[in-house]
Amino acid sequence: MMTAAIGIDIGGSSLRAAIVEHDGRIVRAKSRRLGERSPEALLNQLEDLLQSLGGAGDAAMAVGLAAVIRLQTGVVTVAPNLGWHQVPFAEMLARRFGRPVRLVNDLDAITVGEAACGAGKGATDVVCVFVGTGVGMGAVVDGRVLEGCGGTATELGHIKVESTIDGRLCGCGERGCLETYASGRHLPELVRAKVERGRQTRLVADVEGHGDWKALTAERIEAAAKDGDEVAREVWRDAAGYLGRAIGNLVTIFNPRVLVLGGGVLEAAPSLRRAVVAGINADAARPQLADVSIRDSELGDQAGLVGAGLLAHQAALARVGDEGRVAPRPPGAGVTGGGVGSAAAAAARESDEDESGPTTPR
Numbered sequence: 175m176m177t178a179a180i181g182i183d184i185g186g187s188s189l190r191a192a193i194v195e196h197d198g199r200i201v202r203a204k205s206r207r208l209g210e211r212s213p214e215a216l217l218n219q220l221e222d223l224l225q226s227l228g229g230a231g232d233a234a235m236a237v238g239l240a241a242v243i244r245l246q247t248g249v250v251t252v253a254p255n256l257g258w259h260q261v262p263f264a265e266m267l268a269r270r271f272g273r274p275v276r277l278v279n280d281l282d283a284i285t286v287g288e289a290a291c292g293a294g295k296g297a298t299d300v301v302c303v304f305v306g307t308g309v310g311m312g313a314v315v316d317g318r319v320l321e322g323c324g325g326t327a328t329e330l331g332h333i334k335v336e337s338t339i340d341g342r343l344c345g346c347g348e349r350g351c352l353e354t355y356a357s358g359r360h361l362p363e364l365v366r367a368k369v370e371r372g373r374q375t376r377l378v379a380d381v382e383g384h385g386d387w388k389a390l391t392a393e394r395i396e397a398a399a400k401d402g403d404e405v406a407r408e409v410w411r412d413a414a415g416y417l418g419r420a421i422g423n424l425v426t427i428f429n430p431r432v433l434v435l436g437g438g439v440l441e442a443a444p445s446l447r448r449a450v451v452a453g454i455n456a457d458a459a460r461p462q463l464a465d466v467s468i469r470d471s472e473l474g475d476q477a478g479l480v481g482a483g484l485l486a487h488q489a490a491l492a493r494v495g496d497e498g499r500v501a502p503r504p505p506g507a508g509v510t511g512g513g514v515g516s517a518a519a520a521a522a523r524e525s526d527e528d529e530s531g532p533t534t535p536r
């Protein structure tokens with residue numbers, strides 16, 4: 175049995191690769207800033223990164239990507255950060271690297287990492303919700319990551335919380351999606367809409383200071399809300415309302431033992447996080463609420479690497495005696511148990527990185 179596999183995490187601004195043991199321990203990790211974003215350019219950058227990682231041999235590989243991915247075919251239906259539509263990326267990866275490559279949604283990889291070695295270690299039912307650039311989730315149910323028949327289950331950011339006719343327009347092309355009311359990508363627009371209706375806020379000065387509405391980060395809105403800025407407080411109240419209700423409903427439906435909350439927006443905005451947790455406590459059904467423990471992410475930005483590595487191990491097991499399918503699905507290998515939580519994080523901290531660019535909130 176193979177002892178190491180390669181986990182890759184394609185983030186909004188960086189690429190990371192790691193050699194991961196079957197227990198989730200990171201042996202060696204490298205990262206680099208994300209350059210040009212075409213599929214071919216990305217393959218070239220990944221090839222450089224793997225070369226610098228060294229010694230990976232023909233280890234199995236899994237790649238986590240913020241995208242809607244058809245698992246059976248490995249086709250990326252849409253990847254908003256990269257501007258991709260209908261890209262057969264698993265096949266391109268397999269051809270370039272001469273081995274089967276499992277392509278997975280980044281939140282699925284993160285959830286597998288946290289469930290096996292992080293905040294959900296020891297639990298068989300773990301739900302992970304990240305509020306960052308977008309809103310994403312993953313679910314490990316009875317020890318297995320939930321994929322759905324097409325591989326696109328648990329797309330929390332695109333559940334409809336307002337009208338699909340006149341709700342806010344989402345990057346997915348539809349209207350009324352949760353992430354248009356509560357994600358980093360949409361925060362500037364939520365503030366701007368209030369300003370255009372004549373509301374006063376100190377956030378306008380923040381924008382003018384930086385010349386761009388995109389400067390309106392979660393940190394700035396959190397600071398303004400803390401100082402009593404009414405517009406900032408309303409944006410947080412609205413976002414917490416949508417998120418709290420949606421996540422509370424997840425607790426009711428999935429009955430997880432552990433709910434992991436993470437992502438750049440929640441990490442930068444403690445008051446928003448508190449309001450979201452209050453919403454979950456108010457809206458989740460009582461029996462399920464009694465079962466769940468709400469925790470912060472433990473592996474931080476290493477969770478996706480650890481999870482991708484573990485999923486690569488599963489894929490390697492699945493293809494024993496199999497004729498090189500592009501993206502084999504595991505026949506039912508569990509992902510929990512046998513993790514080494516803090517050891518994985520410690521190994522990751524010790525690994526030398528080429529370049530440590532800013533971590534993009536997910």
Ligand SMILES: [Zn+2]
Binds near residue numbers: 351
């Ligand atoms: Zn959407």
